[in-house]
Amino acid sequence: MRSYKASGLALGLGSVLKVRSLVTHYGGIQALKGVSLHVDEGEIVALVGANGAGKTTILNTICGLVPASSGEVIFDGKKITNAPTEYLVKLGLNQVPEGRQLFATMSVLDNLILGAYQRSRSDKKRLGEDLDFVYSVFPVLKERSRQRSGTLSGGEQQMLAIGRALMSRPKMLLLDEPSIGLAPMVAKEIFNVILRFREMGTTILLVEQNAKAALSIADRGYVLETGKVILEDTASELMRNKEVQRAYLGKGYRHVWE
Secondary structure (H helix, E strand, O other): OOOOOOEOOOOOOOEEEEEEEEEEEEOOEEEEEEEEEEEEOOOEEEEEOOOOOOHHHHHHHHOOOOOEEEEEEEEOOEEOOOOOHHHHHHHOEEEEOOOOOOOOOOEHHHHHHHOOOOOOOOOHHHHHHHHHHHHHHOHHHHHOOOOEHHHOOHHHHHHHHHHHHHOOOOOEEEEEOOOOOOOHHHHHHHHHHHHHHHHOOOEEEEEOOOHHHHHHHOOEEEEEEOOEEEEEEEHHHHHHOHHHHHHHHOOOOOOOOO
16 A cells, blocks of 8 residues: 655645645546635535536545546645545545445444544544444434444435444545435434534535535535536525525525425
């Protein structure tokens, strides 16, 4: 495994993540066209846009899963463009991917322990504390701890995917479509948990097809279209924007939990 040495480039005041002029290609197709954004400490920032706008590609490029063609990504004062994913987890950056990507034949407990693999050998005493914390956030996971993760409901699997990421003690979470395929009441529970993380100081970059839900819990948002940021504002202003309402919130827009 190759080592990765991050450069010590300082961020702007309060910024945990900065993305500057990011360009990403899939073969001959340019998926990101000079995307720039930032996320400040303790914020929830939502990425809003239609399917194919480039939202998931941004997360995957930040995490090194898709290589950037140009531009830079800076996290917690370090340039991490195209850094290995395992290095980013050590820094405190973790992604909960779309589709959860659990180990279906393994137990809930084993999936959670894998989330702490970067430190499990040297930090065993704290694993129990972290498990207790995850179980306090998602009590159903404790009840299902010996059950195969592939037999869980969709909502329980999403809780497990988030819980697994929490086991790495992240400073920042990237959440990709956390409500996809979930019943409305289960999705509401997931979003309430996301708010709880923000209150605890975790910084969050949220990709969510349900723009109403995303903007209802976010501090700020970016609207993407065909690989470019076309609008940036506070979440409340974006919800009041007539074009955003027309394109993403629907004719009968109301607050998502009304």
